[in-house]
Amino acid sequence: IWAKMENEMKALLIIDIQNDYFKDGNCELVNPQIASANAKKLLEKFREKNMPVFHIQHISVRENGTYFLPNTNGVLIHEDVKPLENERIITKNFPNSFSKTTLLEELKKQDIKELVICGMMSHMCIDTTTRAAFDLGFDCIVSYDACCTKDLEFNKNKIMAQDVHDSFMASLNGIFSKVLHTNEILQDC
DSSP states (O other), X not given: OHHHHHTSOEEEEEEOOBGGGSTTSTTOOSSHHHHHHHHHXXXXXXHHTTOOEEEEEEOOOOTTOOSSOXXXXXXXXXXXXXXXXXXXXXXXXXSSTTTTSSHHHHHHHTTOOEEEEEEEOIIXXXXXXXXXXXXXXXXXXXXXXXXXXXXXXXXXXXXXXXXHHHHHHXXXXXXXXXXXXHHHHXXXX
């Protein structure tokens, strides 16, 4: 994986690993600390190899928004993946990290061809951004265990977070991206 990736410029996208998704946050997910710890491993490897990193930060503009509200602790990027001064933070207001942001322009400026994607939530921003990246011509790798989500409800049925996560990872794997565990990605570094 990395041998191929070394020949192409690649970047790490860390999507929405923000305080509101953790314990006592306004939208607590299932096992966010595990996902953020794995994202941290990827971040450390990209830093070690001096490869581009983009932190995506969601800021709510919804009239009745309940999390990622401006000027709150919950909107801040989590300490596990806190950006360095030289790392780019892209703010967004929609699930798709490309929608009404400078992300595409900045990736093109650096001639990025491949994206390693991790973050939160699997069923929302990870899915939407990965599909958009594919449509824009990027090769994508999604880190399965550096993403997480929450329990959902549909037709009065509760769908457990692990089932939600697995379903979305399965649907992304193949056409839209390679879905790999963090250690699989790191082993080939």
